Amino acid sequence: MRNSLEQVREAIHTVRGAHLQASSYLYRELTAALPRLLAGSRREAMSVEVEGVGRLSIVEVQFIDRQPILVPEKDVNRRRIEETYGTHDSGAPGI
Numbered sequence: 647m648r649n650s651l652e653q654v655r656e657a658i659h660t661v662r663g664a665h666l667q668a669s670s671y672l673y674r675e676l677t678a679a680l681p682r683l684l685a686g687s688r689r690e691a692m693s694v695e696v697e698g699v700g701r702l703s704i705v706e707v708q709f710i711d712r713q714p715i716l717v718p719e720k721d722v723n724r725r726r727i728e729e730t731y732g733t734h735d736s737g738a739p740g741i
Contacts, residue, residue, distance in 0.1 A: 672699060 675696050683694050683704075691705045 672696075675699065676702075 675698075679694065679696065683692070691703060694702050694704060696702055
């Protein structure tokens with residue numbers, strides 16, 4: 647049993663290391679690409695293809711409501727949530 651616990655710890659360490667490497671890679675790629683991509687930006691949402699990563703969306707948060715909008719996990723981090731789930735009493739969209 648102790649051997650299994652040690653294997654789990656090693657696996658956690660490996661996953662954490664991979665996560666840190668991935669976030670570092672994304673940070674470097676985005677900070678290198680953003681000045682070019684945002685040049686002349688009109689503060690509109692845009693989509694960017696990052697080689698080796700995929701398509702990323704860059705959006706401006708217009709409002710953060712005091713009350714959360716509960717959405718299914720499959721919809722988390724999706725744009726235009728208000729089209730599906732509506733707005734709060736304030737009339738502002740959820741994102």
